[in-house]
Amino acid sequence: MEAAKSPETDVLPLDGITVVDLTQVAAGPFATMALGDLGAEVIKIEAVGRGDRSRDIQPTPAYFDTLNRNKYSVAIDLKSDAGQEAAQRLVADADVFIESTKPGRADSFGLGYETVAELNPQLIYCSISGFGRDSPYEDLPAWDMLIQGMSGIMSITGEEGGEPLWSGLPSGDLIAGSYASQSVLAALYARERGRIDGEWIEVPMLDAAITWLTARAGYTFGYDEPFPRLGTHHPSIVPFGKYDCADGPIIIAAGTPDFWRGFCRALERPELLEDDRFATMDDRVENRKELDDILEPILESEPIEYWLDRLHAETVPAGPIYDTKTVWEDEHVKQRELHQIMERDDREDADVIDQPVHFAQLGTRLEVAPQQLGESTDSILERHGYSADELSQLREDGVIQ
Amino acid sequence: MEAAKSPETDVLPLDGITVVDLTQVAAGPFATMALGDLGAEVIKIEAVGRGDRSRDIQPTPAYFDTLNRNKYSVAIDLKSDAGQEAAQRLVADADVFIESTKPGRADSFGLGYETVAELNPQLIYCSISGFGRDSPYEDLPAWDMLIQGMSGIMSITGEEGGEPLWSGLPSGDLIAGSYASQSVLAALYARERGRIDGEWIEVPMLDAAITWLTARAGYTFGYDEPFPRLGTHHPSIVPFGKYDCADGPIIIAAGTPDFWRGFCRALERPELLEDDRFATMDDRVENRKELDDILEPILESEPIEYWLDRLHAETVPAGPIYDTKTVWEDEHVKQRELHQIMERDDREDADVIDQPVHFAQLGTRLEVAPQQLGESTDSILERHGYSADELSQLREDGVIQ
Numbered sequence: 001m002e003a004a005k006s007p008e009t010d011v012l013p014l015d016g017i018t019v020v021d022l023t024q025v026a027a028g029p030f031a032t033m034a035l036g037d038l039g040a041e042v043i044k045i046e047a048v049g050r051g052d053r054s055r056d057i058q059p060t061p062a063y064f065d066t067l068n069r070n071k072y073s074v075a076i077d078l079k080s081d082a083g084q085e086a087a088q089r090l091v092a093d094a095d096v097f098i099e100s101t102k103p104g105r106a107d108s109f110g111l112g113y114e115t116v117a118e119l120n121p122q123l124i125y126c127s128i129s130g131f132g133r134d135s136p137y138e139d140l141p142a143w144d145m146l147i148q149g150m151s152g153i154m155s156i157t158g159e160e161g162g163e164p165l166w167s168g169l170p171s172g173d174l175i176a177g178s179y180a181s182q183s184v185l186a187a188l189y190a191r192e193r194g195r196i197d198g199e200w201i202e203v204p205m206l207d208a209a210i211t212w213l214t215a216r217a218g219y220t221f222g223y224d225e226p227f228p229r230l231g232t233h234h235p236s237i238v239p240f241g242k243y244d245c246a247d248g249p250i251i252i253a254a255g256t257p258d259f260w261r262g263f264c265r266a267l268e269r270p271e272l273l274e275d276d277r278f279a280t281m282d283d284r285v286e287n288r289k290e291l292d293d294i295l296e297p298i299l300e301s302e303p304i305e306y307w308l309d310r311l312h313a314e315t316v317p318a319g320p321i322y323d324t325k326t327v328w329e330d331e332h333v334k335q336r337e338l339h340q341i342m343e344r345d346d347r348e349d350a351d352v353i354d355q356p357v358h359f360a361q362l363g364t365r366l367e368v369a370p371q372q373l374g375e376s377t378d379s380i381l382e383r384h385g386y387s388a389d390e391l392s393q394l395r396e397d398g399v400i401q
Numbered sequence: 402m403e404a405a406k407s408p409e410t411d412v413l414p415l416d417g418i419t420v421v422d423l424t425q426v427a428a429g430p431f432a433t434m435a436l437g438d439l440g441a442e443v444i445k446i447e448a449v450g451r452g453d454r455s456r457d458i459q460p461t462p463a464y465f466d467t468l469n470r471n472k473y474s475v476a477i478d479l480k481s482d483a484g485q486e487a488a489q490r491l492v493a494d495a496d497v498f499i500e501s502t503k504p505g506r507a508d509s510f511g512l513g514y515e516t517v518a519e520l521n522p523q524l525i526y527c528s529i530s531g532f533g534r535d536s537p538y539e540d541l542p543a544w545d546m547l548i549q550g551m552s553g554i555m556s557i558t559g560e561e562g563g564e565p566l567w568s569g570l571p572s573g574d575l576i577a578g579s580y581a582s583q584s585v586l587a588a589l590y591a592r593e594r595g596r597i598d599g600e601w602i603e604v605p606m607l608d609a610a611i612t613w614l615t616a617r618a619g620y621t622f623g624y625d626e627p628f629p630r631l632g633t634h635h636p637s638i639v640p641f642g643k644y645d646c647a648d649g650p651i652i653i654a655a656g657t658p659d660f661w662r663g664f665c666r667a668l669e670r671p672e673l674l675e676d677d678r679f680a681t682m683d684d685r686v687e688n689r690k691e692l693d694d695i696l697e698p699i700l701e702s703e704p705i706e707y708w709l710d711r712l713h714a715e716t717v718p719a720g721p722i723y724d725t726k727t728v729w730e731d732e733h734v735k736q737r738e739l740h741q742i743m744e745r746d747d748r749e750d751a752d753v754i755d756q757p758v759h760f761a762q763l764g765t766r767l768e769v770a771p772q773q774l775g776e777s778t779d780s781i782l783e784r785h786g787y788s789a790d791e792l793s794q795l796r797e798d799g800v801i802q
Binding site: 013015034059060063065142145154156157164169171181183185188193195208211213224225229235241250255312318321331332335336339353354355362 | 467549579625656739
């Protein structure tokens, strides 16, 4: 028996769970995408006319598509009474409501926690915001780079002696999104066990990002110094980092005595193992410069493929540096079919990245292609009791789209 | 009613769940720490004599402490038959088993999926590895930087025109850890709903990291070009990024027309709003250099505090760049009490970072301070049927510590 990607017919962990999603751009949509992939029905409420702000981020619709499969788009004007009533009907029937509006905004939409908990006491209500309530920054909108700057993530990224740098990965957004989906799952489990009726969860993006400092903060707790920027070096492991071959750089991470021995065999430099300057990890860290001076001309003498073959034969952790275009050409990545195309009627197909986790019994799915604004307004609202006539009237009044 | 940090007496979502943890360093320990914080009892099996490899990473024990609270350390020699029997007894009584050994190694310890599923058909078995089974890289040990290089994360981090750079945040490890805890929660929910008996979950670190590319990959799907390295700029938002004040840099993220207007008010430069070169976001992106030339001397004329006060008064997203030492001095961070001290008998206290998520009804906890190697060997094994005499014998034989 083997853990492998399950066929789409398999049992979905969240089958039967409904999520109403009032989030946009990245943090919230990443969370609700995960819940949708796990089988939840996700109803994405978007503003009439405009929709999720990321629908306009270039390149369109590719940016939006990578975060919004498995969601039904319902466009509602939440500033109107009739729109608020429609949204309340959706939330009244849901298991989960996730919102990332500014603190107080959900209340003004008739979707504040107290209102909604009265309509639906079993609801798991999850609020994602930059800083949460009762923060000195409560009114401050959060953006990924701001969170990276304030959390310390930028300070540990950058060249040695250089400036703090943005990590291109939208960590500030996705860490919060990850905590949101995880916390909703924990609450659903607790509800199923009868430990709670409903729940209110707050995920502050800054706090979430700070918890990922983990051992980087441990450096400061131990040494009372900020974790340094070291480019692609490691403060306590050598050889470790980016090394240039004849045709480009590779990553080598020889972090144990076994890997160091394998590394020297791969380079056919057994004499390094006898060299007192490089005998222990502490020696190699102390004499990093001397070791690099020896290694650099050796590695630069042959191409990437040559060295990766030799290093992999000795099971030394080493690999290429892919960009967002070349990564899809890797043999492993192709084999896993991580890059998927979802077909759409009457418009271009959507490129998406599949879930990475393999369940042996359960499954995840790619079922609903990323939708256009309001694509499911009618079908979802009909299911919640609106007649065709009512929908026509609401559309005429600009309440839905 | 208000979502706020719950007191420790609150109901824990995973109360009554037992997790056996055969992982080390970062990815697995981050996952099991989350489950422990949510209330699971985590039994951490470590090698006799050596323990989790991160116990030796400098600074000790601070590195280890940031990833290992709420775990009971049980030191067992899994190469011995008696040690394997002890581990099997623990796993036979557990709800979850998480391991990050090399593919095949768990089998050699008598803890392979087939063996364990026979002992405990209700077990959720989760394997974290660099590349999973049936990968061309199956035998390759994974390290965070290698995963960052191969997944494309490094390629999108770095100065414009510069080299790909390691993001100092251990994203490769923690993304995998996050997917592991999330997937275990999904499986526990599905088991509680009667949808599965037990489960086998595989989390490949490379695949996990690739899924976080999200909209960065969307850039490539849309433009057929790699997402660029841009230092602290944004490809399609201006003004956005790191700007120098008189006494250091700040982050400004003026990503909407409202923020642009607020930004110009904060700088007392209403004439910029009338300037055709900067009228729309597209204009500002096109004329970024000219705008920066105007903004730089203005921002450099006053200190950080001055500009943040003015920008925050206009609710423009802006903030300081903290490092791993200064972040704890921020007013919000202090108020949230994210940095916690856990007391330990007879040795120095442990510095830890608390969970960021606030539940209104449920709680998370900081209960068991990070332990020394084997600190709970006796108490845990006694509970699983070992007598004091048997434990003495096992200790004498070097099977436990």
